[in-house]
Amino acid sequence: MKFEKPAEMNPIDRMKVVGQPIRRIDGELKVSGQAKYAYEWHDPAGRYAYGYPVGSAIAKGHILAIDSEAAQRAPGVLKVVTTLDVGDREKGKFNTAKLFGGSEIQHYHQAVAVVVAETFEQARDAAALLKIEYAEEAGSFSLKEAKSSAVKPKDAGGSEPDTSVGDFTGAFRSAEVTLDEEYSTPDQSHSMMEPHASLAAWDGDELTLWTSSQMIDWWRGDLATTLGIDKEKITLMSPFIGGGFGGKLFLRADAVLAAFAAKAIGRPVKVALPRPLMANNTTHRPATIQRIRIGASKDGKISAIGHESWSGDLAGGQPEAAVMQTRLLYAGKNRMTAMRLATLNLAEGNAMRAPGEAPGLMALEIAMDEMAEKLGMDPVAFRKLNDTQMDPENPERPFTQRNLNGCLDLGAERFGWKNRGKPRSRTEGNMLIGMGVAAAFRNNLLLPSAARVRLDQSGTLTVETDMTDIGTGSYTIIAQTAAEMLGLPINRVAVHLGDSRFPVSAGSGGQFGANCSTSGVYAACVKLREAIAAKLGFNSADAVFEDGQVRLGNRAVPLADAVGTEGLTGEDGVEWGDLSETHQQSTFGAHFVEVGVDRFTGETRIRRMLAVCAAGRILNPVTARSQVIGAMTMGVGGALTEELAVDERRGFFVNHDLAGYEVPVHADIPHQEVIFMEEADPYSSPMKAKGVGELGLCGVSAAIANAIYNATGVRLRHYPLTLDKMLHQLPDVA
Amino acid sequence: MKAFTYERATSVEQAASMAASNPDARFIAGGTNLLDLMKLQIETPLYLIDINHVGLDKIEPTDDGGLRIGAMVRNTALAADERVRRDYSVLSRALVAGASGQLRNKATTAGNLLQRTRCPYFYDTNQPCNKRQPGSGCSAIGGFSRQHAVVGTSEACIATHPSDMAIAMRALDAKVETVKGDGTRRTIPIADFHRLPGDTPHIETNLERGEFITAVNLPAPIGGKHVYRKVRDRASYAFALVSVAAVVQPDGTGRFAIGGVAHKPWRVDAADARLKAGAREAARAALADARPTEQNRYKLDLVERTLGAALAEAKG
Numbered sequence A: 001m002k003f004e005k006p007a008e009m010n011p012i013d014r015m016k017v018v019g020q021p022i023r024r025i026d027g028e029l030k031v032s033g034q035a036k037y038a039y040e041w042h043d044p045a046g047r048y049a050y051g052y053p054v055g056s057a058i059a060k061g062h063i064l065a066i067d068s069e070a071a072q073r074a075p076g077v078l079k080v081v082t083t084l085d086v087g088d089r090e091k092g093k094f095n096t097a098k099l100f101g102g103s104e105i106q107h108y109h110q111a112v113a114v115v116v117a118e119t120f121e122q123a124r125d126a127a128a129l130l131k132i133e134y135a136e137e138a139g140s141f142s143l144k145e146a147k148s149s150a151v152k153p154k155d156a157g158g159s160e161p162d163t164s165v166g167d168f169t170g171a172f173r174s175a176e177v178t179l180d181e182e183y184s185t186p187d188q189s190h191s192m193m194e195p196h197a198s199l200a201a202w203d204g205d206e207l208t209l210w211t212s213s214q215m216i217d218w219w220r221g222d223l224a225t226t227l228g229i230d231k232e233k234i235t236l237m238s239p240f241i242g243g244g245f246g247g248k249l250f251l252r253a254d255a256v257l258a259a260f261a262a263k264a265i266g267r268p269v270k271v272a273l274p275r276p277l278m279a280n281n282t283t284h285r286p287a288t289i290q291r292i293r294i295g296a297s298k299d300g301k302i303s304a305i306g307h308e309s310w311s312g313d314l315a316g317g318q319p320e321a322a323v324m325q326t327r328l329l330y331a332g333k334n335r336m337t338a339m340r341l342a343t344l345n346l347a348e349g350n351a352m353r354a355p356g357e358a359p360g361l362m363a364l365e366i367a368m369d370e371m372a373e374k375l376g377m378d379p380v381a382f383r384k385l386n387d388t389q390m391d392p393e394n395p396e397r398p399f400t401q402r403n404l405n406g407c408l409d410l411g412a413e414r415f416g417w418k419n420r421g422k423p424r425s426r427t428e429g430n431m432l433i434g435m436g437v438a439a440a441f442r443n444n445l446l447l448p449s450a451a452r453v454r455l456d457q458s459g460t461l462t463v464e465t466d467m468t469d470i471g472t473g474s475y476t477i478i479a480q481t482a483a484e485m486l487g488l489p490i491n492r493v494a495v496h497l498g499d500s501r502f503p504v505s506a507g508s509g510g511q512f513g514a515n516c517s518t519s520g521v522y523a524a525c526v527k528l529r530e531a532i533a534a535k536l537g538f539n540s541a542d543a544v545f546e547d548g549q550v551r552l553g554n555r556a557v558p559l560a561d562a563v564g565t566e567g568l569t570g571e572d573g574v575e576w577g578d579l580s581e582t583h584q585q586s587t588f589g590a591h592f593v594e595v596g597v598d599r600f601t602g603e604t605r606i607r608r609m610l611a612v613c614a615a616g617r618i619l620n621p622v623t624a625r626s627q628v629i630g631a632m633t634m635g636v637g638g639a640l641t642e643e644l645a646v647d648e649r650r651g652f653f654v655n656h657d658l659a660g661y662e663v664p665v666h667a668d669i670p671h672q673e674v675i676f677m678e679e680a681d682p683y684s685s686p687m688k689a690k691g692v693g694e695l696g697l698c699g700v701s702a703a704i705a706n707a708i709y710n711a712t713g714v715r716l717r718h719y720p721l722t723l724d725k726m727l728h729q730l731p732d733v734a
Numbered sequence B: 001m002k003a004f005t006y007e008r009a010t011s012v013e014q015a016a017s018m019a020a021s022n023p024d025a026r027f028i029a030g031g032t033n034l035l036d037l038m039k040l041q042i043e044t045p046l047y048l049i050d051i052n053h054v055g056l057d058k059i060e061p062t063d064d065g066g067l068r069i070g071a072m073v074r075n076t077a078l079a080a081d082e083r084v085r086r087d088y089s090v091l092s093r094a095l096v097a098g099a100s101g102q103l104r105n106k107a108t109t110a111g112n113l114l115q116r117t118r119c120p121y122f123y124d125t126n127q128p129c130n131k132r133q134p135g136s137g138c139s140a141i142g143g144f145s146r147q148h149a150v151v152g153t154s155e156a157c158i159a160t161h162p163s164d165m166a167i168a169m170r171a172l173d174a175k176v177e178t179v180k181g182d183g184t185r186r187t188i189p190i191a192d193f194h195r196l197p198g199d200t201p202h203i204e205t206n207l208e209r210g211e212f213i214t215a216v217n218l219p220a221p222i223g224g225k226h227v228y229r230k231v232r233d234r235a236s237y238a239f240a241l242v243s244v245a246a247v248v249q250p251d252g253t254g255r256f257a258i259g260g261v262a263h264k265p266w267r268v269d270a271a272d273a274r275l276k277a278g279a280r281e282a283a284r285a286a287l288a289d290a291r292p293t294e295q296n297r298y299k300l301d302l303v304e305r306t307l308g309a310a311l312a313e314a315k316g
């Protein structure tokens, strides 16, 4: 099905199942321990062995030799497979860093060997016995130092690195009120609950891999490339995933190591990345340095807006696209954006939840707050005044829907925004109290997505697609979609995901998963409806699927009877026309936060948070809400604690475990509220939905920074907003 | 984790003599610190003596009006004890500010005193660390040192002692009771229990090899207002950047110990003497010899402000 024209009325609009607050259909499996995650598969043919990965002890250079004799002799050890053993390997398409193979070391904790033994403990023990001789080379590890050597990248995630409209320089120079500030965001780690893990089992030249992947087809292709085998020889399964946040978008070392190790010993092998390896072995959200310039007239109209961002990555990598939202979020005739990329020898920088927009808004939305203050305007009013219904870089091109102002208004009302006072004007006990606001913005992305649906004689509808559920609720919304399309109750629908034998889906990422994968299921269901109608001799356009029956006029046939003993199958996918080029499709929101800052110690504690989201049709308010509150929580971590600390001498992230890399705990998140605006966007898909999973993160951290300013009068521009950065500016207490 | 022998001791005497005859032995109490270190091969004992069955799990009054806390009393039980909450509430407060409910259910009084540093380089076996591998160097000096010690440091190590409980015990002048392998018993004032790093950061206490902690004694209650103020980046489940355990008398005199600043609970008599003059004077006296790094210089200011918060709280 090609989606080329805005959607008209369709069976989804009935909203009998879609849009209902239905609890996760896989919830019971999860809470009862029945949902098998990658490391928990126990039933491949033959007994499996354990592989323990070894990470490089240097950041850059070469391996001269690996002495694995002692390890090989250790109790229980079956085999040591080293990066030298497997030799140079072709890198997969989606990775910047090599995962395994050859002598070159590109970053710290790069996989250099896997030790395979009968038990996990034996493998781990023996891993410590490897003697590796390195030739270390000097590297570049500081973004600040590398900034001046940064270059204009060829590609910035499929878009131009630089844009320019009107005369930014002139307009900025002549603006009545201006702001020109530098901001920075640190390297961040996905830190999802489930570490990367794989179980590989070979049958002759065919490989079955149980793993934890957001994108089945991407992984399968890249694994085939790395192993040097045909993609068709690989079956990849990832039905349950304990979080990903972008950290499982691309093939990872655990899968490669497990495959090589299993081949080497002729038995299935399990490999999980130990938590302390994850930060440096995998990918992370790269740090940015950003410069923002805004010029406005005294009445608050933006005349010039400029956003530049510097980030670093391994050679061949990509910039963190932190300026993207600035191209679209606010009006202003004269504009410029630019991204520059430095070469760093840290681990690969790559997508983490809301890549680009999350760090970009962390800076932009502080700048907007600062600007509002310079203008003497309320920050809500200032944002509303500079709203635009057209793509500001292409003024002919409208947004399909854009209700940022509605989100700001409703949020302000619900949050009690009018009670916000001047900076440092409100105290409760030792706490300085403040409120902050920020706009949320994230584009709606469209990827092709296919599915197969089958209705059997018992009246059960089975959906198969390689779509993944990374904790987001895919199982549930896909079941809702299929149920709605066929007029069945949700308990008649079985959903199977994450298996490369199923039709290729959009996968989970970029908040595109929900809208795209359900659209693919929609397409397959259309096919199935046609097949059923054809079998009954109905005109499919007029047939009504409702209450477990298909009806035409006064003739009604129970679906189970209609498909007969053979059952019927529908298979199709959605492909996208040019509606995302003729129109700008985005999601919007407003975040409101109240914080307390201890006037003695500078500790910031969140008191309450509110998000108002305008993100198209909400397919399921329960799962959507949990996406948004999870994202808000991540925004609290990003604002207050999360930073991969770089050792710029040795070139690695030092705090590489969950004791050192502090994500929020329950006590940090006392109260969250989420409101979804009533919307349905016919331009986005037949589902009329968009994504919310990343929108919920966008802007949160800046709202916290702004609330800290309102509480303390201290303006912080460098994340994380820890107490050591503001202590000297807090009121004297001694 | 290296393969090891595991045996259970059922009495204090047995535990001590088992340790005496096995130079590679370690006691295992709650295991919440030791097991983590063993998994990473930072600790590699060949012989584990499980002391969870030796008793020592009671809190009893002493003849001089204090309390004797058995070495195996769990952190949760100690924090909840009525006498502790009434007469030594700084200790109760320090305990519940540490770790998590689950960990405190396992963690013991002795194990808590002996927990090892949280310096991230100590945990990464690729990196030089004098504490883990004497003579290899200190990676934290000149590296990521935001959490590290500012006072009592050496060229060899700038790690902190991470315990909350020990800071309160230092303020209370607790005493550690031990028994050695040969059966001799002694009492070590907590001030002399932990060591500064000096040239031997791998030696963290003045316990002898195989010496077994049997109890911690608290002297008779000293009254006053008890405050424990722990400062950290997130609201719970994080080690202190800085903490202050203070006992303040109605006349403004008192005593305080500081956590997160040194290789041991930090308390300076001269600083106690200045407490009445206010947080600034007292903090400066306590940290007179501080040698912070660029990244942890903020702790000097933070100690002063945290002490200020503690004194304000004490005043009510």
Ligand SMILES: Cc1cc2nc3c(=O)[nH]c(=O)nc-3n(C[C@H](O)[C@H](O)[C@H](O)COP(=O)(O)OP(=O)(O)OC[C@H]3O[C@@H](n4cnc5c(N)ncnc54)[C@H](O)[C@@H]3O)c2cc1C
Binding pocket: A659, B026, B027, B028, B029, B030, B031, B032, B033, B034, B035, B051, B071, B097, B098, B099, B100, B103, B106, B107, B108, B109, B110, B111, B112, B113, B114, B115, B162, B163, B164, B165, B211, B212, B213, B214, B237, B238, B239, B240
């Ligand atoms: C995630 C996490 C967070 C934490 N957060 C905090 C925190 O915020 N604040 C805090 O203070 N602590 C914190 N801790 C540390 C915790 O308090 C310690 O792990 C615990 O107190 C250790 O007690 P244990 O009984 O488990 O010791 P074990 O791990 O059993 O032993 C520790 C050491 O003590 C020795 N030992 C034990 N008993 C005796 C004895 N009777 N005689 C001689 N030697 C003995 C052992 O041989 C070993 O070397 C945290 C720990 C974790 C894992």
Ligand code: SF4
Binding pocket: B117, B119, B120, B121, B122, B128, B129, B130, B131, B132, B137, B138, B139, B140, B141, B156, B157, B158, B159, B201
């Ligand atoms: S501070 Fe101490 S524990 Fe940390 S690296 Fe230096 S020597 Fe090791």
